[in-house]
Amino acid sequence: MTIQEAKLYGKNQLASSPTPDLDTAVLLQHITGFDKTHLLLNRDFELSGEQKSDFLAAIEKRKTGLPVAYIIGHKEFFGLDFLVTPDVLIPKPDTELLVELALDALEDKFRANPASIPTVCDMCTGSGCVGISINAELRMRNAELKMTFVDISEKALEVARKNAQRLLGTGEPSDQCPVPHYELSIMNCAFVQSNLFENIPHTFDLIVTNPPYVPHSESLELLKDGRSEPLLALDGDVTENGEYARTEDGLSLIRRLLPQCYEHLNRNGVLIMETGEYNAQETAELFRQAGFRNVRIEYDMNEMMRDVVGVK
Structure with a gap:
């Protein structure tokens, strides 16, 4: 699964989310370690087996309504990156x-x-x-x-x-x-x-x-x-x-x-x-x-x- 394929998959699976594209991008950034620019410029990057498995699991969690911040474990606030849990x-x-x-x-x-x-x-x-x-x-x-x-x-x-x-x-x-x-x-x-x-x-x-x-x-x-x-x-x-x-x-x-x-x-x-x-x-x-x-x-x-x- 390439990054582009993952983006399309996430968009379709999270269609009921208010922000399916953003949710998918944030999950992919977390899993790959890429920033926004790197993610955009590497659409054909092939996810490893572990990355693909983690991505699919994260999408399933998001489909339950669990916020992205809880899935990835952090959230930006006032320019700082905070750990968050439920x-x-x-x-x-x-x-x-x-x-x-x-x-x-x-x-x-x-x-x-x-x-x-x-x-x-x-x-x-x-x-x-x-x-x-x-x-x-x-x-x-x-x-x-x-x-x-x-x-x-x-x-x-x-x-x-x-x-x-x-x-x-x-x-x-x-x-x-x-x-x-x-x-x-x-x-x-x-x-x-x-x-x-x-x-x-x-x-x-x-x-x-x-x-x-x-x-x-x-x-x-x-x-x-x-x-x-x-x-x-x-x-x-x-x-x-x-x-x-x-x-x-x-x-x-x-x-x-x-x-x-x-x-x-x-x-x-x-x-x-x-x-x-x-x-x-x-x-x-x-x-x-x-x-x-x-x-x-x-x-x-x-x-x-x-x-x-x-x-x-």
Whole structure:
């Protein structure tokens, strides 16, 4: 099977996919190790027996609805290549706005105090894409910060830890810090398993979070296509114990999270939260009720309400 034959096969097999050509090309790049240009210029390249077998298996997985990112095990976000597994949400382009807003907020803090080392919490971190992207960008600017990554899922934290080691430098879990709490002192990063701020004793200058905010019924509907993303990271209508809260606005977890964020921010600290376009305005009102000031809603690349920002 040549690359051209593989492309035609993939296009036909994935006809029900929104992007059959792109899906096929990404799978072939992963399997062959070719970049986009090399793939285009080597249409007659003959796949080895192992490559053909891997390609056919990947196509079958994609036909079930499994996202390409889970099949190949990585996804680009903010110019970085992140490891992903079905234990974490696949990083989405809209979430890059959360990183940009965080960098703006940190720039203000550095401007006010150039010698400061801000403390940042990435709550509900998942793959770690938000916090790691912030950290990596600041390192390019020769700026320093201390970052705490928090998630209720131990498996998600392990993915985030691996991404931090790959993208921010070397570091190993401290022998003095038992799993699932990791300390990567070389990178000024800590990884803490916690139900929101339950195991977090300290405060921060900035909290960024992309929490579960999708209504319960919509979360279940989204997962019917076989995408295999974790319900835990989508469903916002859950109680403290993870049970269905009998609400359908996606805000049950956020209602608990906002007062905790306020409590764990330093004076003039900033909270930036991603939410849905369908509940952003209500989220902004919950910000105000929790005591935040200068509350505003920011719009994503599609002109949809996406992030809410507030100051303590």
